[in-house]
Amino acid sequence: NAGVTQTPKFQVLKTGQSMTLQCAQDMNHNSMYWYRQDPGMGLRLIYYSASEGTTDKGEVPNGYNVSRLNKREFSLRLESAAPSQTSVYFCASSSAMGAEAFFGQGTRLTVV
């Protein structure tokens, strides 16, 4: 009963490098989300996917791309990492809009 699984848990990148954060859920949920969490700024929505095959921008999409690979997986890509993208990233999923969102354990990303 894994729930929402994110990989990796920790990552250090150099400015300009690229990487993909992986997220998978085993609850047959339709909706998936990517958030970033910075001190004093709460959880800010980067992208979300209401169903397989659809993605939409959230509050802070610049510098990121996403792929809803299938119903289970929703990945977040940083094409050219910047120090401003240093943050804790959370993936979440819910069965539908207006339903409880379950979070992964988070990825702590540092860009130097």
Added chain:
Amino acid sequence: GENVEQHPSTLSVQEGDSAVIKCTYSDSASNYFPWYKQELGKRPQLIIDIRSNVGEKKDQRIAVTLNKTAKHFSLHITETQPEDSAVYFCAADSWGKLQFGAGTQVVVTP
């Protein structure tokens, strides 16, 4: 788009006292309002939620109220205990776009 504001940013209460956190939202289409608790180093977890057709909901020591006309909702914790110390987030869901407030750091002192 939706904008969720949360106050206060920090709240210190004596054990046994009540704590109240208030949120406002901007999108009248929002119809689901959850509250999450995040302990240090952990993931956020749902503690209570309310839908737009309900004005109040209670679960043991926790209650949430919603005023759709004024576009604000509040979390009430009664008889606070040290284990209530955490960061609390309100959120609003508008057609699947779930957006959060900035959080309230609650410290319960014995």
